[in-house]
Amino acid sequence: MTARDDNEEALVPASVQAEVAGGEEAAPSSAAAQPPRQGGPGRGGPFGGGASLPAEKPMTFLPSAKRLIGRLKPERVPVITVTILAIIGVVFSVLGPKLLGEGTNIIFEGVVSAQMPAGATKQQVVDQLRASGNTQQADMVSAMNLTPGQGVDFHALAMVLLGVLVLYLLSSLFQWLQGYVLNGAIQRTVFRLRSDVEDKINRLPLKYFDGMQRGEVLSRVTNDMDNVSQTLQQTLSQMLTSILTVVGVVVMMFTISPLLALVALVTVPLTTLVTVVIAKRSQKMFVSQWKYTGELNARIEETFTGHALVKVFGRQREVDGLFDAKNDELFRASFGAQFVSGIIMPAMMFIGNLVYVAIAVVGGLMVAGGTLRLGDVQAFIQYSRQFAQPLSQLGSMANLLQSGVASSERIFALLDAEEESPDPVDPQTTTVDDDAGGARLAFEHVSFRYAADKPLIEDMNLVAAPGSTVAIVGPTGAGKTTLVNLIMRFYEIDSGRITLNGVDTATMTRDDLRSRMGMVLQDTWLFGGTIRENIAYGRPDASEEEIRAAAVATYVDRFVHSLPDGYDTVLDDEAGNISAGERQLVTIARAFLARPSVLILDEATSSVDTRTEVLVQQAMSALRTNRTSFVIAHRLSTIRDADVILVMEDGSIVEQGSHAELLAAGGAYYSLYNAQFQAPVDEQV
Template identity: 60%
Template sequence: MRAGHGPGARGPAAKPLNFRSSVRRILALMSPDRMRVALVMVAAVVSVALAVTAPRILGEATNVIFDGVIGAGLQPGISKADQVQALRDSGEDQLADMLAAMDVVPGQGLDFGRLGMLVLGVLAIYLAAFFFGWLQARVTARVVQGAMYRLRKEVDGKLFRLPMSHFQRESRGDVLSRVTNDIDNLAQTLSQTLTQIITSALTIVGVLGMMLWLSPLLALIAVITVPVSAVVTVLIARRSQAQFMQQWKSTGEVNGYIEEMFSAQDVVKAFGQQERVVEGFRPANETLYRSSFKAQFVSGIIMPTMQFISNLNYVAVAVVGGLLVANGRLSIGGVQAFIQYSRQFSQPLGQIGSLINMLQSGVASAERVFELLDEKEQDPDPRDALTLKDVQGRVAFEHVDFSYSPEAPLIRDLSFTAEPGQTVAIVGPTGAGKTTLVNLLMRFYEVDSGRITIDGTDIARMRRDDVRQLIGMVLQDAWLFEGTIRENLAYGAPGATDEQIVEAARATHVDHFVRSLPEGYDTLLEYDGGSLSQGQRQLITIARAWLANPSILILDEATSSVDTRTEISIRLAMNALREARTSFVIAHRLSTIRDADVILVVRHGEIVEQGTHDALLAAEGFYAQLYRSQFAGTETVAEGAGDGAGPL
């Protein structure tokens, strides 16, 4: 029981993630902001360069403090070289090496002037690094949101270029999940990873250079962690990639199920199917739970693993660095700076690992969005499209063939003509193809062969919008959007005046109940007009069609949801509305189409009878059986009901 599915239904695609191709497409989304991206890169380079310089200066400040303390403890008046030699003569070679490497003056204490300059310099560096980091974050946010704006705009346009068959086979919830959840996840991923990956990579390069300058031996120890971290990251990323793809696929399925069940709560409760709905939700929810748990767990172990490797590196650097200081091969400030650098070096390695997994999730979402964008579109309108003027409303189906799938032909060699001003009723059992005829006329689907003409012009040679502007349509399911009653009435005629809106409302018996509402025509409707009765919603859609003043009318069971008294009022209004207009009326309630000029009886996708109501009754054929079965309450027309070839 899945809404939004039709012939050839299938679930969300599960093809493997094409990481490189998707990343290239993501980068292409940001190409209009090349200058801003360049500014982000410059800000990142400057910010990282400043951040990398600061520990070295702090190390110098530590040396100034340490040298001052040691210098104050040395005997004044004796040179450093003599005191070093004295230590060597006494067998204190290690202390002698350490003192020889230090920049001290015996008897001279802490150099506060130099220390102050170094501290102020570090403060200025950190302030400048903060500014460029802020600039980087601000510009990145603008770049990412601009890219997402363009992507949403592209997706929105794509949805209107997709054929109706796409929405018949795809769950509405999954489509909505791609348009909302997946794009939001991609935006969040780019916001968090775009600058971080750049900054982390630059930090690794800059810090590695500073470590090599301070001590090649300690740098070698620190670099050993790189291949270990890389191997761990790649192994985990491979496992998480498939899990993230499954997670977002499952999210779409859960959204589709929830959207369907919540929109049909009254039906679910009316049939006492709450437990069945809950049971149906459980498998999808469990699948989402398992895939989300695996994806988050696998990606979550990267940081602890990187932290463990970093701690091992820290221990090794501290031990070897202490030995170098003791041997006079490195100053204590140099060791302090190197330890800071080792932290700066291991931290971006761990960040890159986590960011790569986050990127996997974002790219998985992007893949789903790109999959929607890559769907085959409906055939474009012809460049030399024809435009009709002074439309009379003569509609002709000429040898039309159509099927929703090649294996199940629905309409075969169908031909008929509706003259201007005629009311053509289309009747037949469920699945016979009644609604399919008007869908073809509206160009929601394209004919397989043959053609449909309006005033002799093939509608395939016209723009779809031009065809649909000629036609007013009232469906069995009343569709209203969130807004005022006035806005809903004027939906098909945006420039309509208040007088025209009220005239249409009066003609279709809407005015009397609208004026009984507290806000009248300014009453705000909930989504789908939930605050009104079904009959009132249907009356508003009929008034909307009246106001649009089309040349051709399609009424698909337009009175099926109203009571008998309201139906009579609507029929009177429709009689006036249909005057001088070609009208197609699809009806199961045959009493509503007795005054039609022509009744087409459709069965198995073919017109088996046509004529007036009286003539068809006199013929004692299939129409007569249908008509009498309704009033007799019998099931005399089982044959043919439920052909099930496609949507009615």
């Protein structure tokens, strides 16, 4: 497989990992203060597990919301179109109560006029009422537009009702168009945001994923992204319509009665105060809700990935306890966020009802005093409802908006994470024909440390001749896999340089460098697809003959024919339908097919049985021909034929030489060798 085929680590709870630890390097306790796990790309690569990063400092609501809305800038034309459609739709909508009030006036004044003597004028009726002492009735009639004895004008009433019907139909049409256009704009915005996150993940350094739990990253990419999409979809259109409705209703209320309009506007400062006070408390809870959602997802993913080990070590109760603790934290945060933000809607309705009562009382007195017509009061009451409804809707949207902004903060934190250093503007490349004899790779005074105060590799010098096999051995934590990470530029060195065929790898593009390298890791990584596709992943343009040749050379062909569909056998995501050793052979075949200049083998035969290991070792010998190979090994019997064996301790090369030379020297390698082979003999004795 190529360098880009980073293995995924099968995670288990930390407590279980501690008991079965046997990996290359141990994970640090804190990603913020300690170096990331030195597990290489196969032990914490993209989406790899690791210690959880410290919780991000929450951004304030307004800057986050502004940045989220700013993602709509490429949709200027649709947004302007939506705004125009919303304005037209709201105009038609707010004119409806005014016309209905006119209809009420036609009916009420028609009924009153029918009780008056025909032929008399309105002024005569008013004067007669005043003369008889009915001053209040006279004031009411004087405010009416009627002709005594005429009755209800049904033609005028029909025209009014027809006008209302047309207005509401047009309002619904424009609101539907508004929703249609806005939906497209929002989905395109979320599409770009998802693409930006995907691109960002590909630009993030390995240390980011070494310090972030896999489930946490996935939660941001999936749960938080979906929540942002839902928030934009449900709030933007409604928010725009609500704000425009408030403005339109206020204008119409002032045209009817400035006094009643002022009474209604008392709602604004009250609702604003209530919303701000409640929103400040609930926003923190929404941030915690999505933080705990990510942590719970990470816990679930970790537990079920290592489900077998959890069962083997009998840690079900402990795992259940940890799950219950995280689940309880999420429950409390979610309940608090929804409960507190849910208070906004009832509060808005209560304030709206108080204003409704005030308008009804004041409006009734104005009708009785002859300063307002009954239909105008009825229209105003409708407007008061229309005025309170969008305010209540804005309040009810507060929880959705706060939840979406909290999720956007987590996504923006990922987008703002420090990226890999950019590739050089004028990159260099190797000019040596790698197939002629492999590549020459050299470390020249290389120093590297994960943490500034903890040196790991200091002034390392190493030359791997073309076509040679360099074995790297040493105790856990010695820096063996770190050395490989530096070759691949998964981490950048602090000083010195690493050269490939004389070219500084820092002056090459990462794609160019890694395309010349192949890697086979201890932890196999296969994707859901056929065996043929998994082998061809190393070189997609390979022919069928080349794929079969790689399979034969690495003994994949021996077991493939025993499968029902041969090379077309579909592997699931975990490749559970073939054995661990067979999975390892497929990854070796993938590297064989890729024909890399530099081959990196990290305990590549650890999952195969003894008989198969002999065959694989023979295949490896063919694979290493005309290739520079780095072999990380714990079983020293597998690297006896290496050209050079490097013994590392604490990031330094303490010994180097051939197998025979190092045994004869009686140093660190001799001690490691005896530790593996002498102990079983002593136990038998």
